[in-house]
Amino acid sequence: MMKxxxxxxxxxxxxxxxxxxxxxxxxxxxxxxxxxxxxxxxxTPDTPPESPAEPVDYDFSGLExxxxxxxxxxxxxxxWGYVLPQSLVDDLGGDGRITLRTAVQFAGLDFxxxxxxxxxxxxxxxxxxxxALTMGQYVRTxxxxxxxxxxxxxxxxxxxxxxLAYLTQVYGAPDSCTVNNEALSGxxxxxxxxxxxxxxxxxxxxxxxxxxxxxxxxGFYGGSIMxxxxxxxxxxx
Numbered sequence: 001m002m003k004x005x006x007x008x009x010x011x012x013x014x015x016x017x018x019x020x021x022x023x024x025x026x027x028x029x030x031x032x033x034x035x036x037x038x039x040x041x042x043x044t045p046d047t048p049p050e051s052p053a054e055p056v057d058y059d060f061s062g063l064e065x066x067x068x069x070x071x072x073x074x075x076x077x078x079x080w081g082y083v084l085p086q087s088l089v090d091d092l093g094g095d096g097r098i099t100l101r102t103a104v105q106f107a108g109l110d111f112x113x114x115x116x117x118x119x120x121x122x123x124x125x126x127x128x129x130x131x132a133l134t135m136g137q138y139v140r141t142x143x144x145x146x147x148x149x150x151x152x153x154x155x156x157x158x159x160x161x162x163x164l165a166y167l168t169q170v171y172g173a174p175d176s177c178t179v180n181n182e183a184l185s186g187x188x189x190x191x192x193x194x195x196x197x198x199x200x201x202x203x204x205x206x207x208x209x210x211x212x213x214x215x216x217x218x219g220f221y222g223g224s225i226m227x228x229x230x231x232x233x234x235x236x237x
Contacts, residue, residue, distance in 0.1 A: 053187040058165045063108055078115070080211065081123050082133040089131050098131050104138070106227065107166035109159055111138040136229045143223030144197045152223060153190050153197050160217040160225055161187045164203055167215055167227070174203040174215075188217070197223050 084098065092098055100115040117131040126132055143156040164187075168174065177184045179192050179201040193199035197219040205213040214228045 053161070053189045055187055056161065056165070058108075058162060060108065060166055060169055063105075063166070078133055080133060081126075082117075083126065084117050084131045086130065089129070106138045107163045109140060109162065111140050111227075113138055134230070138227040139224065140226075141221040141224040144219070149196060150190070153193065156197070156217060156223045156225065157188050157190050157193050160201060160215070163215055163225060163227060164188075167203070167205070167213065171205045171208060171213060175206045177201075177203040193217065194219075 098117040102113050104111055104113040114137050116135040118134050119128050120134050123132055144152040179188060180199050188201055201217040203215040212230050216226045218224055
């Protein structure tokens with residue numbers, strides 16, 4: 001117990017230092033974290049329909065989530081509902097929503113991690129001046145390129161499949177997985193996602209204890225992958 005308390009205090013101290021450095025300022029523009037993709041040949045009208053993609057055997061050894069996040073007690077080691085020290089909130093101007101951003105590795109890929117602290121009436125005893133941890137997410141953007149649109153889509157789809165496989169290993173099969181509002185079974189393909197990155201693919205884990213996890217690939221911000229962790233009513237209560 002003393003070891004866990006020491007770890008929590010260390011995390012809180014590190015968080016305070018990062019926030020004092022200005023992480024809680026206004027929202028930043030999405031960061032382009034995707035490397036350039038390989039060129040893919042364009043399909044012609046006579047090209048036959050794309051066959052289902054074969055599953056890839058990923059090696060995620062050494063990439064397990066930390067214990068606190070894996071057990072869904074919080075995001076990046078802090079418990080859901082963690083309240084920022086009021087002096088820190090006041091120093092940051094008392095904004096209604098304070099976001100901490102940092103570069104991280106997730107599922108073997110580079111992401112921007114975001115922790116969102118805000119007021120919520122669902123937390124008992126929280127005043128409107130206080131800010132508590134209510135959401136965390138990993139964001140990876142900037143896949144699509146005018147010079148190589150098909151290569152960018154292929155890379156976004158490949159990375160989505162990699163993150164989906166990782167989350168499935170950690171949390172089990174998603175409760176739902178759709179592409180363009182149709183059920184998706186097996187790996188996503190570029191053809192199913194949509195031409196020019198116009199598609200939308202969403203996987204969700206909603207039957208977990210204390211939190212919900214969602215993975216989304218969309219055309220926003222030049223093609224983006226987002227992994228969102230949010231409190232459920234059970235965690236808020």
